[in-house]
Amino acid sequence: MKTRQKDRHNPPPEDPWNEVGPRLWMGGHIRVGADGEEPVVVGREFDLVLSLYQREGHGPAPGVEHHFAEMPDGPLTEAQLADVERFVGLAVAAVRAGRTTLVRCHAGQNRSGLVVAQALVELGLGVPAAIERVRQRRSPGALSNQLFVQYLESGLPTARLLAGLGS
Template sequence: MRTRGKGAPDAERPWDEIVPGLWMGGHHYRGPGGERMPAVANDEFDMVISLFRRDGHGPAPGVEHHYADLPDRPLLPDQLGEVCRLADLAVVAVRAGRRVLVRCHFGYNRSGLVVAHGLVTMGHPVEDAIALVRSRRSEWALHNRVFVDYLTTGLDVARLLSGLDA
């Protein structure tokens, strides 16, 4: 079984539905024989939000695609603002009955931050949103403690606090 840094294994599936219409995934997953497989989004989704980009991984032409280059480490205030903007886009689309995929490289942390913040926006308590992401995607989802701290603090407050260092 191939693992990434910090011991997190590749996901068992390319993406998982967290709540109806809102999916979370990565760019790779572990195939049935343990081999690393590319997770290619074609036209299964109406909107794809990518927090990591790799050529050949879609989405198909005509699929609404939003991209933000976010690291899997502490974020700057403008990056936290981008997380909020992307989560809001996902929430509006899901509420309109669209199928949305939020993905990052491994499908655990950056996508988990956007999805969990979207769930909070939809009315889920923070702890429930985190638990839902982990139970539907993987126990490895949101293993970046800084991202969990952002969620429990509130992204607006985290954005203000992270700006104090500048």
């Protein structure tokens, strides 16, 4: 399954991950370093890691709670949108319980941005403010996938129902 769109013109951020909200972090499996793209490996820095992309050897360390759901950086199916909603619920519950949470994808911009922005909405921000927060704290190129922005603006339950009509 192709999970990344090659037409994105935003380079990966320099930071491996950034705190977007209290105890809520967003990151990727790669970052831009002095010599180009560098791998990002998660150890025990977080209590919960939610991965929307996976690469062997990138962690987290054994014993760290980790959930994985593969999804593309493109149109999502009803089931994939349900996974996004599930990840949002896990992230919100963890943050409310005082647990540090990392949501990550390949570069830490779109798929992770979708989950983190929706988590911020459920934690009290409006959609425009959540999108802006993700872009300010992670990268100006975050949420460049306009379809993901539309999912946020319409609401994930509505987007999931509409995706189900097309299947």
